[in-house]
Amino acid sequence: MAAQHLMIINGNEFPFTPGETILDVARSHAIDIPTLCHLKDTMPTGACRICVVDVRGARNLLPACVTPAAADMIVQTESPAVVRARRLILQLLLSSGNHNCAVRGSDGQDWTSFQLAVHNDDGSSELCPVWGDCRLQDLAYRYQVSGERFASTEIAYPMETVNPFIVRDFSRCIQCGRCVQACNEIQVNNAIHVGYRGAKAKIIAAGDRPLKDSDCVFCGECVQACPVGALVEKDARYKVRPWTERKVRTTCSYCGVGCQMHLHVQENRVVKVSGVEARTPNFGSLCVKGRFGFDFIHAPQRLTVPLIRENGQFREAGWDEALDLVAERLGGIKQSHGPDSIGVLTSARITNEENYIANKFARAVLKTNNIDHCARL
Amino acid sequence: MTTTIGDIEDAEVILVTGSNTTENHPVLSRHVKRAVAFKGAKLILVDPRRIKLAQFAHLWLRQNLGTDVAWLNGMMHVIISEDLYDRDFVESRTEGFEEMKKMVEKFTPEFVEQITGVPAADLAAAARLYAGAKAASILYCMGITQHTHGTDNVKSLANLAMLCGHMGKPGGGVNPLRGQNNVQGACDMGGLPNVYSGYQAVSDLAIAKKMEEAWGVKDLPTKPGLTVTQMVPKAHEGELKALYIIGENPLVSDPDLNHAEESLKHLDFLVVQDIFLTETAELADVVLPAKSFAEKDGTFSNTERRVQRIRKAVDPPGQAKDDWEILCEVATRMGFEMRYESSEEIFDELARVTPSYSGISYGRIEKDGLHWPCPTPEHPGTPILHREQFTRGKGLFHAIDYTPPAEQTDDEYPLYLTTGRVLYHYHTGTMTMKTEGLNERVPECFVEISPRDAALYELNDGEAVEIASRRGKIRARIQVSDKAVSGTVFIPFHFAKAAANRLTNAQLDPVSKIPEYKVCAVRLSRAA
Ligand code: SF4
Ligand code: SF4
Ligand code: SF4
């Protein structure tokens, strides 16, 4: 057996595989190191530094998401220096935009004027649209900090609301770059990048155009990757809150990739869709149809009662009447013209169970093999 | 697919043909793009349109419509004559090499260039690249199958992969991409005229006997039935009297729609079971309201043969029912009792009679789906097919000659038309067109035309035109785009109001019975 590689985290010894980062090792042993910019399956950027840890012998704190694990390394993940550094980062982030979750005002007086300014920018009197579902808010709570240590910075760019699917709220962007990585490295749509370096930094599409006029294909990968309220589904904004919804895992009903998705349900309605992370075959990714094309479920045009044609017109009918009629007509045609005078078109849209039943229905009940579906078409 | 979606990232070379992957299988396409952008894979794209993937391609061969057998034979010609093929694989695992070799002899790159328009040097480069890889994956879709010689195209792709030994290993394979969510499952479950679930032949008497016992019936029919593309003309001739259509809208998706519409009107009795009053349902005698996927429990099988759960999230509107429940009710009323408590009970029954699904149960696929074949409850599933051997034992090479597409352009109809999909809509649009945002992205039908053809016919971007074929005509707006190749226009088929299938040719592939959606001859004129 090859010699085991070992390192020490918070006083305990753990094995690791060369190539793993400190973060990888910690996570695989259920040690929680907070991250903001880190995005699985992409090249780490080390942009946010919230993941810094104390490595004995190192001159500075080191970001766990980019620092490779090494033999005999001794790491502290929550030392006083680490906590101080994280608090500072969080305070800077919180003061850099419209982060009007309650935490922001927990230790100050000008909460009201700040809220009013944010409400003005938002065009809404509600707290942040992702209140309760925000990594920054989580961390502010965990490390008990607010944004008031530093003066709020000017909001440099107005909100972009001109496309049908995604609201880009630059006032809440923390420049973590996850959206850029999601777009370029996960979906490889190459639609957005970091523009205007320095204080003016902004995530832009080519030529700083709105997404709708760019290469963006509205897959929403960036929305799912954004840790804060800077990218939010337009239809779900303010309407869907984590404590009012229920998530049901299912499979997309559009193409044959079979992406795994969560339907977010509120009052018996699907109000949002998100990809199921870390599960095959899509690992959280979806496309525009899967993520945003769910309105048909509750469309007013849905059929709700059986219809029977009478004198060239449809009239509504009860199930019993409609089913009796179908059974009687099919039975009659089978009797007088033989089973092969009837055909069944089953469907690439319905379930396996239903296709199986259609196959049994055609063969065992109608006694014909005239069954097909439209996949050829 | 013979391999998995994730496996695509392991390929050294990926050959994509007849698949506009980024628009039709977007999440799968990310693996192709990641392989190229970050893992050093090389992409060979063979497609007449400058689709998005062309930006990622190392070699883009732009073949004339309907000439796929020719470029494939040409690649094999180069690979054999330069001795680049996998001799071990060919000798140990295949048959029919000599006949195939003889057939491709005449397909020199120069000869192929005359037919396909692909420069001889590019063809040879593609052949060397594909053959030289340790593992090369082929992805294809309707652009290969929807031709009068679609079966030949598919066999030719298999020839190429076998010749180079790119079968039965990660990053290899010949991978058809399924267009609709559960095409795989509809086929697996016996939604085909010649087989029961699990591809068990209806003409096999032992199978018939087994099903008779399982279902408690006598005299199951053993003669294969009609395909959808045969049912339509039979309806027209009056031989088919009744049709029961579930969740399909052939009145937008059928080829030569005018004829299909006539045919359905000839039926004595038409039942349509769907979630919307589709164009097809409008013609029905009885329309039955079904649940959508968000209201159902069950399973779908994706393009990589992975059986995955769907779960009920919301209540159905009004009185809509499960499709299975409706069918069971009709069956029971026809004197054949069919009753189930749940979709899981149906699944357990189908697993018993379907060997490839026998080891799968709802319990096993709670978190991640399983790939069939999965014959026993202990079996881990089969992500990669044909690892040790092909289903029939040895892989068979087919010697296939090139034949031109059924319809050619002429003075009257000087342009080729090819049809397909766009990212923002799905199939006949009954679902996607209920989302305003998707309509905002692509509101209506369009004709994509090259700048050169637009200039030639003096048509401007956005202008309304009439497009006519030998079978019908529609109206749409011009979209001048460098995606189009000169001489060929493209129309998406989603739109019922300007259904591209009023134009397309119903000529069928003799084996698969798939119509030639991808090639027909049209003319354009400014709309009056
Ligand atoms: S929606 Fe998709 S394509 Fe558009 S910017 Fe976000 S990740 Fe990129
Ligand atoms: S938009 Fe969101 S994901 Fe993108 S940089 Fe800003 S905070 Fe990060
Ligand atoms: S989300 Fe998009 S890619 Fe995934 S299954 Fe649905 S339609 Fe296909």
Ligand code: FES
């Ligand atoms: S998570 Fe490590 S630097 Fe951002």
